[in-house]
Amino acid sequence: MNTWLRHHLYAIHIAARRLLGTPFSSLTNIIVIALVLTLPLLASAMLVSMQPIARNISVNPAISLFMKEATTIEQTRAVASQLKNEHSQSILTLEVVDKADALQSLKASESWSDALKVLPQNPLPHSIIITLSDEASPTEKAEELAEVWSKLPDVDVLQFDSAWVQKLEAILSFIRIVLGLLAAGVALIVITTIFNTVRMQALVQRDEIAVARLVGATESFVRRPFLYFGAITGLTAGLLAVVLTTITLGFLNQAITLLSNSYGIPFSVTLPSASWLALTIALVMLIAATAARWSVTRHSHF
Template sequence: MRRWLRQHRYALAVALRRLWLHPFSSVANLLVIALTLALPLLGASFLAAAQPVVKQVSISPEITLFMATDAPRGATESVAKTLADNYQDHIEATRVVPREQALATLKRNPNWADALAVLPGNPLPDAIIVTLKNTDDLAAKTATLTAAWKALPDVHSVQHDANWVQRLAAILDFVRIGLGMLAAGVALVVLATVFNTVRMQALTQREEIAVARLVGATESFVRRPFLYLGALTGALAGVCAIGIAWLALHPLNQAIANLANSYGTQIRLQLPDGLWLLTAIVGVAVLAALSARWSVTRNTRF
């Protein structure tokens, strides 16, 4: 056991010495990998911040019927009963929102309170919010029902306002797939960079490796410092990538805060949790070590 630990300490020391003896190439390789790794980290931060916003907004298929402001008393309940009786196969739930309730809700919003205070009366109509059952032909069914409900008596307008949320969810799915492809590209960059770094190291120390073999060094002993070199490069690049992403989040948060405030919401980008970041660093280190093993195996056959 002591012999095994001594060999690994020696291999780690050799790898650190090789990094130290070639500072320019080491820093260049670290920056290339770190900048590449920072991109999916920023993308993951964006997805983590956007997911709660999407969850807060209902993406259920809803249609809102706005009644005429001069509709007689009881017209809203009558239309709601007509919908429940005649379209029960398509409707999951129906909710009536009286104009007084809608006005009170808006007054609680400071952005609307001052404007509503100067109005002589209540300009809002009664509304009926209808939640449809989810089906495969939802888009076509929604268009048909919207056209039919516009013709109901005392109905002023019909609005289907969930389309943009469904588009947003689709965009997030697209971004998630794009991040997966970007992660695959990052893995290739890590493999190529570490492979080339170890290749140059192996070719530089060609004679040293040959002498070590002549005196009885095993292949594991020859390869081990290169494996540590690859793993250290990957781990250090992962730490640098986290630092770069953390620095980039400050100006991004300032910009996105101004945009979110204009929509009356708050969004803050932040890095994933510590366990996720630690797993990412370990994963990059393992990937770099595998690339180093592949490279040293191919380039020390002499």
């Protein structure tokens, strides 16, 4: 155990010395990786910050059933009870609105009170307001229910606006796709950067590697410093990317706050959770170490 720990500490020491031995090259690689990693971090911050807003905009769509003029309130309640029994899993809440109550609500509004005074009778129908459950929230399921309910004999008009649901799903889906593409781009740049750096180091230190092999060093002993070199580079770049993202969000939130306050909707973009950031940095370290191993394996056979 002591020998294993000593070998790894030695590899970390050698990797750190090689990083510090070429400060300009190492700093350039770290900055390039950090700048590229900042982009998916910003995209993920936007995605995480938009999810609470999406939940507050009533993710559960509502369907309004307006009954025919000849339909009584008792018949309306009977239809509501039938829908509740037949589609209990798809319905979150159901409310029957009497047309007399609806008229009184409109009369209480100053913008409608004068116009309603000249009407000889109540023009409003009885209605049923249905809020769909999470099970029926996907657009396809909601549209299917709306089509079925619109064919009920007592229903005159069905109102269901699914456009906002489709737009919200499209926006979130777009951000997820962009986030995936950015993550793939980051992985490619990390692999390319670390691969070329380790290749150059392996060629420069070929004599040192050859002597180590002559005195009995194993391939794992030879490659281990290069793996730690990649992991340390990934760790430093990941931490720098978090700092750059935090600074960028600070400037971005200043503009967002002014805009959101003008609409009366407080909103700001925040970083993902610490566990998510730690997982991202660990993934970058793993990719960098893998690229370093691949490079030293290919270019240390001499």
